[in-house]
Amino acid sequence: MSIKIRAAMAAALLTLGGCASQPSSPVATEPAGNVPIAEVRANPDAYVGKQVRWGGAIASVENKANQTWVEIVGRELKDNGRPLLKKESRGRFLARFQGFLDPAVYAPGRLITIIGTIEGKTTRDIGDFPYLYPVVAVTDSQLWELKRRPVFYHRPPPWYYDPWYPYPWLP
Numbered sequence: 001m002s003i004k005i006r007a008a009m010a011a012a013l014l015t016l017g018g019c020a021s022q023p024s025s026p027v028a029t030e031p032a033g034n035v036p037i038a039e040v041r042a043n044p045d046a047y048v049g050k051q052v053r054w055g056g057a058i059a060s061v062e063n064k065a066n067q068t069w070v071e072i073v074g075r076e077l078k079d080n081g082r083p084l085l086k087k088e089s090r091g092r093f094l095a096r097f098q099g100f101l102d103p104a105v106y107a108p109g110r111l112i113t114i115i116g117t118i119e120g121k122t123t124r125d126i127g128d129f130p131y132l133y134p135v136v137a138v139t140d141s142q143l144w145e146l147k148r149r150p151v152f153y154h155r156p157p158p159w160y161y162d163p164w165y166p167y168p169w170l171p
Contacts (some may be wrong), residue, residue, distance in 0.1 A: 025104040027053060027081035027142040029115040031136070037074040040134045044121035052136060054093060055083040055113030068101040069094055072112060081113040082144055094122065094133045097141070109155040111144040 031051045040047045056075040061068060074090035075083035095114045106112070116136040125132050 012049065013054060013076075026140045027055075027115055030077075030081075031110060031115065037093055037134065040118060041091050041125075041132055044118070044132070044134050047110075047118045047134075048120055050113070053077070053081065053115050054090075054114065055081060055111065055142075056090070056113055057083065057085075058108050058167050059092065060108060060112045061101060061106050062132055063103070063125040064102055066099065068097045068099065068106075070101065070106060070112070072114070075111075077113060081142060083111045085111070092126075092131065092133055094135045095133060095138050095141070097138050106143065109146075111146065113142045113144070115140045118137065 030053050033050070034053055035047055037054060039050075054072070054074055055077050056072045059071040059073050061070050071092060071094055073092050075085070076087040076090065077083055078143065095112075095116065114136060114140040119131060119135045119137050120132050122135055124133060125131065
């Protein structure tokens, strides 16, 4: 074979190999008939046994003898399952994990998405207000890293000289 044909075949194979995608995370796919948190809070007994994909920001973590309860402030999810920070709360829910979760890793404010089955409800106080929480038995979860914005520093041109730069007395 000529070099041109071999190069074209290699380019075609590389192009086709680039189309292969990695398997997606289970939290990236929304279960059929996913129910909003507010709807479940209104009538939790009607949704017991229903599978849901919910997510949001962790409010608190409570470790018991062989399970961990995570209180989550629900948020709207992107297509990949990541909670949106800019949106309002969808309501709170409790996620029940089997085993121990480190409260330093699952710290308040971290974003999490869970897939699980609605088990029922419980009432806890937020301040003096009794709040009804749907309880979800977690089968899979994804803890998200907070994205940080890159910091761009404005540097003066090389010919500019200022003995007081970078102005430490300015905020």
